[in-house]
Amino acid sequence: MTTHTALGGMALVRFLSGILEVIAAIIFLRLGKVEHALRINALLGLIGPLVFILVSTLGIVAIAIKLSPLKVILLTLGSVLVLVGTRV
Helix, strand or coil, X not given: CCHHHHHHHHHHHHHHHHHHHHHHHHHHHHHCCXXXXXXXXXXXXXXXXXXXHHHHHHXXXXXXXXXXXXXXHHHHHHHXXXXXXXXX
């Protein structure tokens, strides 16, 4: 995977995630009920970590050939620790 391809993929995933967030906000306003908004927000809460994992994976794979195996492991572990540390 080239750096350009990975960067494009990372940007695309973040762009789609952002579009999804904006659409959710519009749906919140259209539905006009807190109960529905909370359900949609719960779905977004599930999607957020998946986006983080996907973008991190694309970035790590792209630079893995330039780094030592130890640094790749540390980057991966760091991503996992962010997920664990932000878990409620």
